[in-house]
Amino acid sequence: MITNNLGRSGLKVSRFSIGSWVTYGGQVDDSVATACIHAALDAGVNFIDNAEAYAQGAAEVTVGKVIKGMRRESLVVSSKVFWGGDGPNDTGLNRKHVVEACHGALRRLQLDYLDLYFCHRHDPTTPVDEVVRTMNTLIQQGKILYWGTSEWTAPQLQEAFDCAERLGLEGPTMEQPQYNMLHRARVEDELGPLIDKYGLGTTIWSPLASGLLTGKYDDGVPEDSRLAHMEWLQEFVFGETKDSKIAKVRALADVAGDLGCTRAQLALAWCAKNPQVSTVLTGASRVEQVHENMKALDVLEKLDDGVMQRIEGILA
Ligand code: NDP
Numbered sequence: 570m571i572t573n574n575l576g577r578s579g580l581k582v583s584r585f586s587i588g589s590w591v592t593y594g595g596q597v598d599d600s601v602a603t604a605c606i607h608a609a610l611d612a613g614v615n616f617i618d619n620a621e622a623y624a625q626g627a628a629e630v631t632v633g634k635v636i637k638g639m640r641r642e643s644l645v646v647s648s649k650v651f652w653g654g655d656g657p658n659d660t661g662l663n664r665k666h667v668v669e670a671c672h673g674a675l676r677r678l679q680l681d682y683l684d685l686y687f688c689h690r691h692d693p694t695t696p697v698d699e700v701v702r703t704m705n706t707l708i709q710q711g712k713i714l715y716w717g718t719s720e721w722t723a724p725q726l727q728e729a730f731d732c733a734e735r736l737g738l739e740g741p742t743m744e745q746p747q748y749n750m751l752h753r754a755r756v757e758d759e760l761g762p763l764i765d766k767y768g769l770g771t772t773i774w775s776p777l778a779s780g781l782l783t784g785k786y787d788d789g790v791p792e793d794s795r796l797a798h799m800e801w802l803q804e805f806v807f808g809e810t811k812d813s814k815i816a817k818v819r820a821l822a823d824v825a826g827d828l829g830c831t832r833a834q835l836a837l838a839w840c841a842k843n844p845q846v847s848t849v850l851t852g853a854s855r856v857e858q859v860h861e862n863m864k865a866l867d868v869l870e871k872l873d874d875g876v877m878q879r880i881e882g883i884l885a
Contacts, residue, residue, distance in 0.1 A: 570613020577768025594627030648674035651689030
């Protein structure tokens with residue numbers, strides 16, 4: 570597995586990584602989660618992504634059991650803070666919640682420190698200097714190593730960088746945005762200049778658009794798929810342009826066929842090809858998907874200019 574620096578930091582993250590959202594601690598049982606995580610690590614993945622919100626903490630409990638006793642130095646483990654519960658201070662980015670959520674994640678994951686700690690969303694009710702100071706305090710206490718954001722807009726990130734500079738503190742090291750063949754603008758247009766200017770790392774999510782890019786939804790929603798388990802997500806994934814999205818996904822089958830790979834591998838390799846992407850966060854509900862997805866690394870070298878233009882023609 571090739572590694573990238575996480576933005577301008579010295580931390581090395583595997584080109585492909587694995588996340589626990591939706592699947593672990595809920596959709597699949599712990600034996601499947603264990604097999605998936607082991608398969609990913611065996612393929613050279615070093616980064617496992619988590620959040621306090623995933624299965625209300627149960628995903629972190631599962632991941633904690635799986636990685637217990639593993640060599641800590643070989644793992645990059647994250648958590649994210651924002652949605653912790655219903656109380657007024659169980660949510661958002663106020664100092665109390667950010668600190669308590671960090672302690673909760675460490676307890677559930679059975680770790681002494683988190684490598685990466687993300688603000689899962691922007692919180693307009695907490696001043697940015699409170700967030701920057703709190704994250705820096707956690708770094709100084711050795712509870713987290715790097716802090717970052719998820720789905721923050723460019724102006725929100727700029728405010729955080731300006732604040733950190735003013736205070737002489739560390740700004741965000743990484744952002745976690747959605748990025749895939751069907752959802753590109755936030756990374757390519759909006760965040761692009763900031764990624765270059767500040768050396769912001771990116772740990773991108775839903776590279777398969779929740780599975781849509783694999784072709785599994787070409788002819789409807791299979792019973793054993795994510796969108797069958799989570800009907801509310803169909804609106805988010807398909808949106809108003811469902812037919813056009815599915816037409817594009819179908820057309821990508823020819824490109825994948827010519828390269829001798831699956832559409833999942835093509836879509837994952839396409840994300841990893843973007844030099845502004847530090848790591849592609851994959852998700853899997855069964856171990857066969859991990860095996861298939863990790864082979865996307867072999868497809869990366871086949872994505873020459875001609876292939877990229879062909880893909881561009883389909884996505885345009
Ligand atoms: P994907 O878009 O890659 O979707 C993964 C899902 O697609 C799997 O759970 C599986 O669902 C299906 N799938 C995966 N591989 C295959 C395959 N080869 N063939 C067929 N189906 C396949 O990524 P996620 O949406 O899961 O996001 C990845 C990670 O990103 C999450 O685990 C989480 O850590 C992070 N994330 C962060 C967010 C944020 O706001 N910061 C938001 C969302 C995710 P099934 O088999 O059930 O159909």
